[in-house]
Structure formats: structure tokens, C-alpha cells
Amino acid sequence: MTKERMEEEKRYLATMSIAKNLLKQGIISEEEYCQIDTKFKEQYAVSFSTLFTDINLINYGKCGNM
Secondary structure, three states, X not given: OOHHXXXXXXXXXXXXXXXXHHHHOOOOOHHHHHHHHHXXXXXXXXXXXXXXXXXXXXXXXXXXXX
């Protein structure tokens, strides 16, 4: 991965972190969160590896990987 590509992915993750906090606070709806996610995946040309960053595989309900 190039340095530029890594910077784009970091920007996407930072943006989505903010959006997730807004969602948790009830400032935006789930639908708005999804719209933001779609827009910024396109804007930052997110790679396949980043698509699963929002899934907590360790504490995913009762289906954790441990």
C-alpha cells in the first residue's frame, strides 16, 4: 500500500469515527450514517480491506471469535 493510499484510508476511518459518534449520540439517524459511509467510501476510494473495519469481531454479540 502506498503512503498516499494509507492517508486516504486514515481519513476515511477518522471521518467514520466522527459519524459513528454522531449516530451514538442520536444526532444523525442510521440512514444518514449509511449515506455518509457510502459518500466517503466513494470519495476516499476505500479499499476492500477497509470495508470490514466497522465490525467488532471480538465482541460481536454472542458470536465472538474467542
